[in-house]
Amino acid sequence: MTDDIRRNMALFPIGIVMKLTDLTARQIRYYEQHELIIPARTGGNQRLYSFNDVERLLEIKDLIEKGVNIAGIKQVLLPVSKDSEDATILNEQTEVKRRELSDSQLHRMLKQQLLGGGKRGQVSLIQGELSRFFKK
Numbered sequence: 001m002t003d004d005i006r007r008n009m010a011l012f013p014i015g016i017v018m019k020l021t022d023l024t025a026r027q028i029r030y031y032e033q034h035e036l037i038i039p040a041r042t043g044g045n046q047r048l049y050s051f052n053d054v055e056r057l058l059e060i061k062d063l064i065e066k067g068v069n070i071a072g073i074k075q076v077l078l079p080v081s082k083d084s085e086d087a088t089i090l091n092e093q094t095e096v097k098r099r100e101l102s103d104s105q106l107h108r109m110l111k112q113q114l115l116g117g118g119k120r121g122q123v124s125l126i127q128g129e130l131s132r133f134f135k136k
Contacts, residue, residue, distance in 0.1 A: 010040035010048035017049045021057045031060055034070060036077055 014025055021028075031037050032047075037056050039047040049057075063073050093109065 005060075007051045009050055011051070012049045012054065014049070015045050017054055017057065020054055021061060023057060023061060028057065032058065034074065035061060036073065 001066070012020070013030060013050060017023075017028060018025060028037075033037065037051045037053045039053055043085060060073055061075060068076070
């Protein structure tokens with residue numbers, strides 16, 4: 001499985017994303033409403049978020065803390081479409097893989113993303129924000 005597919009794979013329910021980002025469910029849904037993130041939906045209509053979604057939410061949170069309003073955020077972070085390369089993927093193959101992942105494997109993947117840098121090898125906000133969940 002390539003790194004891009006792994007980063008776009010729908011893995012996290014909203015409860016985990018709330019803990020990882022310190023955002024409320026309402027805030028996360030608000031950013032979804034403004035098409036800044038587009039989580040995948042299961043057959044039961046549950047939102048599932050990818051590493052890219054979490055990273056983007058942390059970028060949004062950082063911009064908000066710097067005083068940027070939603071219009072400014074939309075200028076900085078272009079809206080995501082379902083067809084873009086950053087869109088969260090939920091298909092039969094990724095759904096099977098997600099269900100096969102144990103909590104420890106998911107934890108290992110998250111740690112690997114933190115230690116391996118952001119997308120395209122860049123250091124990202126996700127490293128600083130999520131590193132608090134791992135003991136050295």
